[in-house]
Amino acid sequence: QVQLVESGGGLVQAGNSLRLSCAASGHAFNTRAMGWFRQAPGKEREFVAAIDRSGGSTIYADSVKDRFTISRDNAKNTVYLQMDSLKPEDTTVYYCAASYSGRTYSTKSGQYDYWGQGTQVTVSS
Numbered sequence: 483q484v485q486l487v488e489s490g491g492g493l494v495q496a497g498n499s500l501r502l503s504c505a506a507s508g509h510a511f512n513t514r515a516m517g518w519f520r521q522a523p524g525k526e527r528e529f530v531a532a533i534d535r536s537g538g539s540t541i542y543a544d545s546v547k548d549r550f551t552i553s554r555d556n557a558k559n560t561v562y563l564q565m566d567s568l569k570p571e572d573t574t575v576y577y578c579a580a581s582y583s584g585r586t587y588s589t590k591s592g593q594y595d596y597w598g599q600g601t602q603v604t605v606s607s
Contacts, residue, residue: 496568520577527577537554575600
C-alpha cells in the first residue's frame with residue numbers, strides 16, 4: 483500500500499511560483515512512475531506532468547510545458563512540481579499519483595493506482 487501526501491499549495495499572484503511536494507510512504511517508491519493531475523469543480527481530472535521511475539524521463543501537458551517542472555528524489559520518497567509563471571487558469575486542486583510497481587509513466591489517470599488528497603492552488607490576477 484502507498485500513501486501520498488501533497489503540500490505546498492497556496493495563494494499566489496499571477497507570474498509568481500509555487501513548488502508542490504508529494505511525500506510517499508510504503509516501499510518501492512523508486513519502482514513507481516509518478517504523476518501530477520489537477521481537477522476543477524465539475525470538470526474531469528486533467529493530466530499535468532509525469533516522471534518515470536528513475537527521474538530520467540518526463541512528460542508534460544501542453545498547457546504547462548515550459549512553465550512547470552516535475553522532479554523526484556528517490557532517497558526522500560518525494561516527487562515535486564515546480565510551477566513558474568503561474569496563471570489564473572492554473573487555479574484548481576492538484577493531485578499526486580503513483581503507479582503500481584514497474585508500470586511505465588503515463589498521461590492517463592487510469593494508469594495510476596494511488597492518489598493523494600489534493601492541495602489547492604489559487605492564482606490571483
